[in-house]
Amino acid sequence: MSATPNYELAGELKIGQVGIANLRIQTLDIARLQAEMDDRVKRAPNLFGHAAIVLDFGALSEVPTVAQAQQLIDALRAAGTLPVAVAYGSSATEQLARALNLPILAKFRESFDPSRAGGAATAASAPVPAAAPAAAAAPAPAAPSNDQPGQIHATPIRSGQQIYAAGKDLTVLTSVGAGAEVISDGSIHIYGPLRGRAIAGAQGNENARIFCREFDAELVSIAGNYKVLEEVPQDMRGRPVQIWLQDGQLKFAVIE
Known part of the structure; x- marks a missing residue:
């Protein structure tokens, strides 16, 4: 009498969004x-x-x-x-x-x-511009990236987690922890601390923006142009901040 075949897979293969x-x-x-x-x-x-x-x-x-x-x-x-x-x-x-x-x-x-993307460089190959001082007055917020409703995430995003809003804006109602990553083809709105990575305009949208209540990000990027925390003006840290792209460089301003 033959043994019952085992049809359970030894490894389950899934294709998904990866950080690369x-x-x-x-x-x-x-x-x-x-x-x-x-x-x-x-x-x-x-x-x-x-x-x-x-x-x-x-x-x-x-x-x-x-x-x-x-x-x-x-x-x-x-x-x-x-x-x-x-x-x-x-x-x-x-x-x-x-x-x-x-x-x-x-x-x-x-x-x-x-x-x-109108000349936007990729995140890994883009030259890192010198840290620019905060703008005296930030431009008006950008319009939504498209007609699709934005994606809302209501729970904290913890280290190792990645959230991707394809073809739309992303709103995080809580926090983005260190080691976590939020990605959006549109803008990113974070109603709490940003301590991980925020990547807006992932498909090259140069009009995308990043907003957060408390800025301590490991990295922020818009349309492939990025800065790490060490390159951001000190007076931005721990404060509500808006980030946008202008002439190929990321600009930062405190939200009053």
């Missing part, structure tokens, strides 16, 4: 790329340390050789990050990914491509 950074290579200067990434990791170790990185060679005139790409991967690993995939670009890019034994992320660059 896209490094768009502007010039194949490996020493410079390593130094830049090393600086990012040192300034924001909780964000970039051991972070998954997608390599995007779309800005280069030609795809690197396997040896060059492997040298870059080794350099980025030495800087403290983990290159895990290659962004889709061409058949040559696909061949390179296969030679490196890395997967291709076919639609990653489409969502964050600067050409779709």
Whole structure:
């Protein structure tokens, strides 16, 4: 008499939203790329340390050789990050990914491509502008990103949690804890402390904004332009703040 077959899966595979950074290579200067990434990791170790990185060679005139790409991967690993995939670009890019034994992320660059966001850079590759002083008077709040109703989250978002509002604004009625992440294709409104990461305009909406009652964010980003806490003016911390994008730089103002 044969044993009853066990149809229970040993591992359940699900496809979902994941936190991953896209490094768009502007010039194949490996020493410079390593130094830049090393600086990012040192300034924001909780964000970039051991972070998954997608390599995007779309800005280069030609795809690197396997040896060059492997040298870059080794350099980025030495800087403290983990290159895990290659962004889709061409058949040559696909061949390179296969030679490196890395997967291709076919639609990653489409969502964050600067050409779709009026020149906005991706979060991992964007140059970090110097901290700007608070604006004397903040512009009027931006209109909603689209006609869809916003998404409301009523409970605290704790470390390790990620909330994503696709195609709409996100409103958090409580707090976003350290190590937590909120993402929205529109604006983000937080009626409590922001201690984790807030990423607005995730699909390139430069009119998106971030509002919070108490600012202590690990990182804030709008349309791929970001700042970590150490780069934000000291007088913004612990206060109600509005954040918007102007001329490619994040602007901060206390909400009176």
